[in-house]
Amino acid sequence: MKQHTRTAFIPACGLLALGLIGCGTEEDAFASVAEAPPGTSQAALTAGEQAALTTANTSASCTPLGNFYWEIGDGAGPLYAIPRGSGVTATTVMPIASASxxxxxxxxxxxxxxxxxxxxxxxxxxxxSGYIDENTTLCGDAGTTVSECYGSAYKNVTYRPLQNGRFFYNGGHMQKLALDDIGARRGTGLASVMDWLNAQLGTTLPESDSAVAPAGGFSSSAAQYRVFLMKLINNQYALSSQLTVDAVPAWPGGANVSSTPWTGGEAYYGLGHWIEGEPVNGVWTLTGHSSAGAFGFYPWVNAARNRYMVLARSRQLGDEEGEKSRACAQAIRKAYDLGVAQP
Structure with a gap:
């Protein structure tokens, strides 16, 4: 279904239409989207927007999730964005676990x-790579370095030759990569991990002591992560055109898969992200790319790289929260595209 308007939320810096003119940075240009109560600052909803809103509030895959913020957008910014419940907005900073x-x-x-x-x-x-960590410690002590996080007091990363060439979902691979590249950096202060990362990505992600665990220790808001997703689909990164390269099977029972948390059917893993798909006429078809976090933070980009979504929530006491967010986000996107609320 054609979506004929960009979201009509009105931030303090001006009309939220197509541009960022006069609105500061990309991340705060839409920051007040989530502050207004639903239905008070929104012009007449399109069929897709209404269906997505209904789905987020009533779908069986979304109602158990508690409060969360979600938005769907393109290379120019959010198309539709709104909180479900209270307490989580576009600017709420939270630990994002594996979305890191x-x-x-x-x-x-x-x-x-x-x-x-x-x-x-x-x-x-x-x-x-065969580099697997033995512990789930997040290395959140103040002053810890990336190198120390790699070691026996924290992650205790070890090389397992029998796992070399097999998919094993684990942060140890990235901890080894960071050890060799930015091992002396810390979570906060001078020469922090975020100093380096933000310079590479053009983002403003916040520092945190746990950021020395680059596979799961970052924090972000939806607005801050949005900047990365927008630049990704606007071909501003080296990774933008490489989202499907070096992909390996990553679903239970897939070839050379040793360990995976994936539960949604056939899927692959590329460079630091999941490659999602679904069967179409019996053939697996790419639908998007994502990096769900264990606490429920879920970023996504579609296969065509012209649409993104963020579902932001943090439930640190739960089970498979990232997968639950993925299922809810999938239902919302389907409702938005079809203009039909999903059960």
Missing amino acids: KWLYAGAYVQSRGYANLTADEKKRLNFT
Whole structure:
């Protein structure tokens, strides 16, 4: 169904239409979107917007999730954005767990250039390197370095030769990559991990002590992560055109898959992100790219790289929260595209 208007939320800096003129940075241009109560600052909804809103509020895949913020957008910014419940807005900063992986991969490829990546670097980015961490510690002590996070007091990353070449979903691959590249950096202060990452990506992600674990220790808001997604679909990164390269099977039972949290059927893993798909006439078809976090933060870009979505929530006591957010986001997107609310 054709979506004929961009979201009509009205931030303080001016009409939220097509541009960022006079609105400051990309991340805060839409920051007040989530502050107004639903239905008070929105012009007449399109059929897709109404269907998406209804789905977010009533779908069986969304109602158990508690409060969250979600938005759908394109290369110019949000098309439709609104909170579900209260307490989570576009600017709420939260731990994003494995959604960190896509950011780190984007920054690493940006710093090297895809053509210059070695085979070993690619294997650390698609989780087939054999470097596995023994502990789930987030390395959140103040002053910890990336190198210390790699060591026995924290992640205790070890090389397992029998896993080399097999997909094993684990942060140890990226911890080894960061050890060799930015091992002396810390979570906050001078020469922090975020100093390096933000310089590569043109983002303003916040510093945090746990950021020395680049596969799962970052924090972000939807507005801050949005900047990365917009630049990604606007072909501003080296990773932008490489979202399907070096992909390996990543679903249970897939070839050379040792360990995976994926539960949604056939899927692949590229450079720091999931490659999603679904069967169409019996043939697996690419639908998008994502990097769900264990606490429920879910960023997504479609296969055509002209649409993004963020569903922002943080439930640190739960089970498979990233997968739950993925299912809800999928229902919202389907409703938005079809103009029909999903059950």
